[in-house]
Amino acid sequence: MEISARNKMKGKVTSVSKGAVNAEVTIQLPGGDEIVSIVTNSSVEKLKIEVGKEAYAIVKASNVMLGVD
Amino acid sequence: MEISARNKMKGKVTSVSKGAVNAEVTIQLPGGDEIVSIVTNSSVEKLKIEVGKEAYAIVKASNVMLGVD
Amino acid sequence: MEISARNKMKGKVTSVSKGAVNAEVTIQLPGGDEIVSIVTNSSVEKLKIEVGKEAYAIVKASNVMLGVD
Amino acid sequence: MEISARNKMKGKVTSVSKGAVNAEVTIQLPGGDEIVSIVTNSSVEKLKIEVGKEAYAIVKASNVMLGVD
Amino acid sequence: MEISARNKMKGKVTSVSKGAVNAEVTIQLPGGDEIVSIVTNSSVEKLKIEVGKEAYAIVKASNVMLGVD
Amino acid sequence: MEISARNKMKGKVTSVSKGAVNAEVTIQLPGGDEIVSIVTNSSVEKLKIEVGKEAYAIVKASNVMLGVD
Numbered sequence: 001m002e003i004s005a006r007n008k009m010k011g012k013v014t015s016v017s018k019g020a021v022n023a024e025v026t027i028q029l030p031g032g033d034e035i036v037s038i039v040t041n042s043s044v045e046k047l048k049i050e051v052g053k054e055a056y057a058i059v060k061a062s063n064v065m066l067g068v069d
Numbered sequence: 070m071e072i073s074a075r076n077k078m079k080g081k082v083t084s085v086s087k088g089a090v091n092a093e094v095t096i097q098l099p100g101g102d103e104i105v106s107i108v109t110n111s112s113v114e115k116l117k118i119e120v121g122k123e124a125y126a127i128v129k130a131s132n133v134m135l136g137v138d
Numbered sequence: 139m140e141i142s143a144r145n146k147m148k149g150k151v152t153s154v155s156k157g158a159v160n161a162e163v164t165i166q167l168p169g170g171d172e173i174v175s176i177v178t179n180s181s182v183e184k185l186k187i188e189v190g191k192e193a194y195a196i197v198k199a200s201n202v203m204l205g206v207d
Numbered sequence: 208m209e210i211s212a213r214n215k216m217k218g219k220v221t222s223v224s225k226g227a228v229n230a231e232v233t234i235q236l237p238g239g240d241e242i243v244s245i246v247t248n249s250s251v252e253k254l255k256i257e258v259g260k261e262a263y264a265i266v267k268a269s270n271v272m273l274g275v276d
Numbered sequence: 277m278e279i280s281a282r283n284k285m286k287g288k289v290t291s292v293s294k295g296a297v298n299a300e301v302t303i304q305l306p307g308g309d310e311i312v313s314i315v316t317n318s319s320v321e322k323l324k325i326e327v328g329k330e331a332y333a334i335v336k337a338s339n340v341m342l343g344v345d
Numbered sequence: 346m347e348i349s350a351r352n353k354m355k356g357k358v359t360s361v362s363k364g365a366v367n368a369e370v371t372i373q374l375p376g377g378d379e380i381v382s383i384v385t386n387s388s389v390e391k392l393k394i395e396v397g398k399e400a401y402a403i404v405k406a407s408n409v410m411l412g413v414d
Contacts, residue, residue: 019365031100169238307376
């Protein structure tokens with residue numbers, strides 16, 4: 001499926017930490033930036049997210065804020 | 070101010086496109102990835118967002134989804 | 139790509155209304171419910187969203203609230 | 208109270224799974240689609256959400272993405 | 277309808293600015309804080325939002341970030 | 346850093362409740378309103394959020410809904 005979310009960044013999963021309902025997953029981008037995601041445990045299992053695997057961090061543009069120094 | 074949002078990625082503004090209420094702003098990360106953000110025009114003005122300026126794309130972890138090929 | 143968003147509901151596009159930056163798109167589900175989405179105009183074009191076409195409404199579980207009468 | 212969220216879909220609660228802070232609640236729509244929601248445990252208690260009860264899944268339009276096959 | 281969103285703050289509408297698709301609405305709380313909301317024009321019309329009218333700003337807890345000086 | 350989020354409300358932390366991945370934090374505004382936030386435990390630790398401390402509740406305008414009685 002192709003989705004409307006404007007931001008899809010490919011990287012490698014570097015950590016998966018599961019709680020009771022949600023899990024915290026970290027993805028490292030090629031440039032070195034790390035992106036942290038909170039998804040449900042069910043999604044981690046459904047997508048077979050594991051450390052070392054390639055995955056995309058996906059963000060809808062309206063959920064991106066801006067900051068300046 | 071230091072904020073709780075886990076994802077803050079520094080890059081350079083490559084486009085600003087204003088509508089009546091919202092604006093679409095694109096930031097290019099050092100690794101080449103581009104991040105698109107929708108913020109209000111007021112925010113673009115308040116932060117003086119302009120093409121060529123450095124800025125951060127900021128995303129709360131609960132707004133990051135995952136995808137796999 | 140397979141994505142983590144838990145909610146993917148297939149329906150038919152019944153309206154597309156474009157603004158300067160964002161567009162409002164309505165999808166009718168087989169059960170009759172209508173779902174309204176705000177996405178960028180670029181996404182409408184990229185996905186070739188048009189009235190009459192089949193499309194999915196996709197929602198991350200953490201963005202679904204509950205209500206009771 | 209009447210709220211601005213454009214999407215309100217009525218269904219029946221089919222599962223409630225509580226964690227330490229958040230709970231995962233599934234609602235089945237009349238057409239058969241299931242919608243998964245993550246809300247706080249406090250909200251589950253405040254609204255007396257239970258399996259078999261009728262409830263609405265509520266989503267702000269800006270949180271709905273689109274997908275095409 | 278009673279909804280799960282944990283944050284409902286009552287105030288008075290102090291401005292309504294409509295675009296092509298979305299509108300920006302400002303609500304002033306009794307303590308003086310102002311809250312800015314982006315909703316669709318359709319919602320402004322459906323709820324008859326007007327300057328001077330009382331309204332609630334409603335926010336799901338997972339959409340609230342924290343900051344410290 | 347200065348951020349684009351339009352809503353920044355200063356108050357005092359009145360409760361912090363940690364789960365396995367996420368924490369629920371309550372902030373009381375000067376006017377008496379309480380704002381509940383769900384952030385990751387890591388953010389609570391990074392910002393040293395504690396009961397009695399001053400903190401800001403920060404919300405992107407597109408995440409604010411409206412309601413009327």
